[in-house]
Amino acid sequence: MIATSLWKQLKNLVDCDKKTTMLAEEIKDLGKLIQQDLQALEQQAKTYAAQKTLLLDKQKAIHAAELQVNTLKDKEQHKRKQLETAKDQKIYKGLEKEIHSCNTERNELEERLMQWWHDIEILKSATETAKQTHEDQTQRLENDITHKKTTLASCEAALQESVATRINVIKDVPAEWLTRYERMRHSVNDPIVSTVHGSCSACYYAVPFQDLSKLKQGELTICRNCYRFLYYDDQAGQNASTAA
Ligand SMILES: [Zn+2]
Secondary structure (H helix, E strand, C coil): HHHHHHHHHHHHHHHHHHHHHHHHHHHHHHHHHHHHHHHHHHHHHHHHHHHHHHHHHHHHHHHHHHHHHHHHHHHHHHHEEEEEHCCCHHHHHHHHHHHEEEEHHHHHHHHHHHHHHHHHHHHHHEEEEEEEEHHHHHHHHHHHHHHHHHHHHHHHHHHHHHHHHHHHHHHHHHHHHHHHHHHCCCCCCCEEEEEEEEEEEECCCEHHHHHHHHHHCCCCCCCEEEEEEEECCHHHHHHHHHCC
């Protein structure tokens, strides 16, 4: 009777360990995915900030150029007034030259400003698009992170539960079987298998008669070929016979 429950206990242990491993992997993957989302969020913010800087720099440049145009206008006006009262031919020529130079510089600046005003409209529109993209993607990433964190929290809770279950499951498993199991679980995925038609269901090695009769009494044996734990499941045996 105790032996019968042993294979069931071990099977529970296998299930429990598989679940724990699966949960641990899921937690690891979720952690990575959250990290990727956070990096994407950071990148997104940087891209938008760079676009805003482009716009701001252009606005500053325009403002500076506009001020310069006004300064040149004032200077030109001042020189023209001086010109009206100039008595000396040399001074007159000099002022004319200065006015011409102011005028040329102002024209160049105004030409540049025309281009910049055109540029800034394009930049404003691009920044508006970038803002929309930034807001949409930020929202999407933040939702994604929240969702993943919720999943992560439930995985972590399930993992804790699984660890607690294991303590309960191994409580009645004899130490020698536990040691054997610990050795086996890292080499195969299915350390405990049933016998089907008198053979190991994993490697199909025929179970010797004396082992088979022990199995039928509910004992646990070890496959002499693949070293997996073998058990005999009455119900499964019947099902297999019916299927065959
Ligand atoms: Zn086997």
